[in-house]
Amino acid sequence: MYPTIEKMLQHASVRNFKPEALPLETKNLLITAAQSGSSSNFVQAYTIIEIADESVRREIAEISGSAAYVNQTGAFYLFVADWYRQAEILRDHEQELAALRNMEALTVAVVDTTIAAQNMAIAAESMDLGVCYIGGIRNNLAKVAQILDLPELTVPLFGLSVGYPNFRNEVKPRLPQHNIFSVDGYDRQKLTDLSVYKATSANYYKQRTSHQKDTDWTQEMSQFLSEPRRKDVANFLKQQGFTLS
Numbered sequence: 001m002y003p004t005i006e007k008m009l010q011h012a013s014v015r016n017f018k019p020e021a022l023p024l025e026t027k028n029l030l031i032t033a034a035q036s037g038s039s040s041n042f043v044q045a046y047t048i049i050e051i052a053d054e055s056v057r058r059e060i061a062e063i064s065g066s067a068a069y070v071n072q073t074g075a076f077y078l079f080v081a082d083w084y085r086q087a088e089i090l091r092d093h094e095q096e097l098a099a100l101r102n103m104e105a106l107t108v109a110v111v112d113t114t115i116a117a118q119n120m121a122i123a124a125e126s127m128d129l130g131v132c133y134i135g136g137i138r139n140n141l142a143k144v145a146q147i148l149d150l151p152e153l154t155v156p157l158f159g160l161s162v163g164y165p166n167f168r169n170e171v172k173p174r175l176p177q178h179n180i181f182s183v184d185g186y187d188r189q190k191l192t193d194l195s196v197y198k199a200t201s202a203n204y205y206k207q208r209t210s211h212q213k214d215t216d217w218t219q220e221m222s223q224f225l226s227e228p229r230r231k232d233v234a235n236f237l238k239q240q241g242f243t244l245s
């Protein structure tokens with residue numbers, strides 16, 4: 001087995017970290033790894049903000065709903081989709097900002113930012129550190145933007161907690177390949193036949209070491225998606241200067 005892939009297959013989010021800060025050298029490596037990802041047209045449309053100040057961290061932690069592993073971790077990063085740099089370039093060149101505001105631009109920035117984050121996650125796990133993404137920061141985007149003084153054309157997408165694990169969860173079984181992989185078209189029947197995964201996931205939820213429950217993945221999805229979440233996201237994006245068109 002290739003060591004990188006072996007690590008990837010062992011991935012499980014860590015939600016219990018030792019109260020030990022990461023050394024500067026490790027943090028520099030994580031940022032460098034994040035930056036090494038591919039970038040659409042090399043726009044590098046993201047900014048990574050380390051939340052180092054304890055009181056700022058506490059504020060963000062409270063918003064996130066995952067306070068325990070935002071406050072107690074090795075380092076906490078916020079991944080921000082970011083066209084502000086390009087806005088400054090365009091202003092210098094006395095150009096319009098329209099190309100930064102549309103849905104395509106937003107999509108590009110979200111993808112670039114996510115690639116950088118996952119690069120950091122893989123790099124961290126390759127060093128036996130644990131990670132947990134924190135989408136909970138989107139519970140109050142306006143507040144996060146205010147706390148961190150985020151300019152126009154920036155969107156905080158999620159946090160990433162990186163640290164020394166106190167406890168590692170078992171690996172969650174993924175959808176079988178036949179449910180997420182298709183050749184030469186969208187094979188509706190095959191991709192949506194969840195009978196195998198219903199059983200595998202039910203077994204996982206029943207037998208895992210903590211938070212055992214009597215459910216399966218389809219039930220989880222049905223409950224999770226019973227109503228739209230975070231309805232203020234579109235408003236926030238508009239406030240930040242995106243046209244959503």
Ligand SMILES: Cc1cc2nc3c(=O)[nH]c(=O)nc-3n(C[C@H](O)[C@H](O)[C@H](O)COP(=O)(O)O)c2cc1C
Nearest residue numbers: 011012013015066132133134135136137158169172
């Ligand atoms: C963008 C994103 C946001 C997430 N936000 C949170 C979060 O706010 N709190 C949390 O505990 N886990 C969060 N997670 C972790 C997921 O719950 C986790 O990846 C998923 O349950 C699969 O489990 P695993 O990572 O252990 O394999 C997030 C994951 C992603 C990719």
